Amino acid sequence: MSDPTNPTNAGRPPKPTKSQKAQARAERAAELIRQQQAAERRRNMLVVASVVVAMVLIVGVLFFINASRDSVDDIDAAPAGKSEWGLTIGDADAPHDVIIYEDFLCPFCGQLERESSEDLNRLAEAGKVQVEYRPFNLLQADYSVAAANAFAEVLEKEGPEVAKKFHDLLFEDQPSESGEQPGNDWLLEKAVEAGADEATVKAGIEGGGQEDWVEGATRAAADAGVNSTPIILLDGKAYQEGRTIEEIADNLISELE
């Protein structure tokens, strides 16, 4: 730019022509618009960023509330072998204990039983684990109640060994949750097949004599925070390592081996 205090005008560039002036004006105006646009872009970015941050915060806070409200991690169940509502196999001094909450009708329970029952029997016999099965009425179905009732009756009258056999048979031939479910005749048949004396358990199975037991077991499960089945507790903690029941069962067995 020229220096107006210099009287000699030496080195002064030639006077700008009209068109050059107009061009300079246009450039200044364009510059102003560019600045405004840059300011607008900054403002927009700031708005986008703050809205995104707010959204992420909301999602994050709800995520953590959700995670802390979930109940599987704080199931507070009676230790294995110490419940009034279960069937225990294996030695109390075994290095691990497993508790399985189940409903006789729940398909995933059936799958878990078919995948794990034999191995758990073997490991319990070998003194590697103590397992307590805690059947209860989760599904609020007639069969869930009838089967648990029959189980309790067999357990009381015939002892844990026959009851375990009965329990395994019920899961081996588990009726479908969607179809029609068998009644007490079928349950009695299975109990006899498991080694129960028909005359001893008939009245209790057919008359629903253990329905108080079923109610008690169901209440105890609810009190412990169990609201789905199957729930596996390994050494008191919910165990769910695996994508499928099959994987979970396999992983559980290999932890116990």
Added chain:
Amino acid sequence: MRQWLGLVARLVTGGVWIYAGAVKLPDPYASVQAVRAYELLPSSVAEAVGYLLPPLEIVVGLALVLGLLTRGAAVVSAVLFVVFIVGIASVWARGMEIDCGCFGGGGFDPDARSSYPWEIARDAALLLASCYLVWLRRSRLALDNLLFRRTTSPTGG
């Protein structure tokens, strides 16, 4: 006209998201179980996804209904629908019978086989609506129009 259509797409898609998220939010455990039932994710990941989905659905739904960062929300919405369609198609292909858990519920469902096609069709329609919003950029009665009002003339870069 297109912008009004965009408003409709926003309200429908956003409404579905809000409903789906709100139904699942109160029961995180069921939500985790519903994700597990797909047997696609390792347990701990399924757990995180089960906790994350309901809040995410609600926020995406609200953003769509309000027209707040519509394009971004529509992209997330479209991605989620693609994931859901893949998930449902995969259980269907594996012959499993589960409730999709889209609006709560989840787990075994004896009538699942007959609902898969309709669930996929619904998600595909909503996916289309989401893609339309991504393409459209602007729609009527959106907060975006207030927040990102042009303060300069649209000349140059």
